[in-house]
Amino acid sequence: xxxxxxxxxxxxxxxxxxxxxxxxxxxxxxxxxxxxxxxxxxxxxxxxxxxxxxxxxxxxxxxxxxxxxxxxxxxxxxxxxxxxxxxxxxxxxxxxxxxxxxxxxxxxxxxxxxxxxxxxxxxxxxxxxxxxxxxxxxxxxxxxxxxxxxxxxxxxxxxxxxxxxxxxxxxxxxxxxxxxxxxxxxxxxxxxxxxxxxxxxxxxxxxxxxxxxxxxxxxxxxxxx
Numbered sequence: 018x019x020x021x022x023x024x025x026x027x028x029x030x031x032x033x034x035x036x037x038x039x040x041x042x043x044x045x046x047x048x049x050x051x052x053x054x055x056x057x058x059x060x061x062x063x064x065x066x067x068x069x070x071x072x073x074x075x076x077x078x079x080x081x082x083x084x085x086x087x088x089x090x091x092x093x094x095x096x097x098x099x100x101x102x103x104x105x106x107x108x109x110x111x112x113x114x115x116x117x118x119x120x121x122x123x124x125x126x127x128x129x130x131x132x133x134x135x136x137x138x139x140x141x142x143x144x145x146x147x148x149x150x151x152x153x154x155x156x157x158x159x160x161x162x163x164x165x166x167x168x169x170x171x172x173x174x175x176x177x178x179x180x181x182x183x184x185x186x187x188x189x190x191x192x193x194x195x196x197x198x199x200x201x202x203x204x205x206x207x208x209x210x211x212x213x214x215x216x217x218x219x220x221x222x223x224x225x226x227x228x229x230x231x232x233x234x235x236x237x238x239x240x241x242x
Contacts, residue, residue: 021045021086026071026101028055031116031137032091037062047080072100074108083108090115091135095122102131153238155224165231166194171223172241181215189237191229198223 021044025036028050036059040046046063050056053068060066069076071092082088088110092098098115105113106129114133117123123134148154155168175183185191196210199222207224210217219225227234 022084023047024049024080024082024085024088026050026088026090027092027098027116028052028059029091029093032089033059035089035091040064047085049080072097072104074104077104077108083110085110087112087114089135092116099125099129102126102129106130151235151238153242163230163232164228165234166226166228167231167234168197168224168226169234169238171196171219171221171225172238174241175219176221176223178219179215180213180217180219183219185227185237189229190233191227191237194226194228196223196225 023036023039023044024047025032025039026049028036028048032048032050033055036046036048040063048056048059048063048066049069049071050066051068051070056066056068067080069080071077071090082105088105090098090101090105090113092101095118102113102115112133113131114135115126115131117126117134117136118138119136123136126134144157147157151169153170153172155170157165157167159165180193185193193213196213196217196219197207198210198220199205199207227237
């Protein structure tokens, strides 16, 4: 992971999660919020934490905001987010990432020239809906042209079969990237099998990581469950 200098403005649950995750990569992370209590709570987890008004240009300049590689705006109030974004644009910040809640906010931010937009509520909603529709799904990554990488619980009708007999490529137009499997004596954690071969057995409890079109993966699960 590339290390850098990041500023996170706004310390709700989302902003805090971003800041602490970035800090774990040994990057320099500064957080800015008007709430002293929030700043106090996170101060030990990041490079430094500042109680300040991020819509105030002088306050941002005092934090040497232009020196940061990325500034992420996660303020809850949209008007405050817009004011902060406008100030950062005026300061010619290298890269601005901003949270949007809904299509209207996204449109306004895009009109301002901000293209790095985060919509966590939309992403969570999509993930929950997909999990409800596909109970075997563990996680997924959407790709262009209706393709995806999806982790699924191994369907019951292929358990005990060699991978070559399942014939994923010809029958389902899918590729198996790898398998996650639990091993006794290894703290019951999931471990990567490696690159599966035609003789690899599919075992109960396996998690298959598949690449292909979403509809083909869903068809594969439906047929074999």
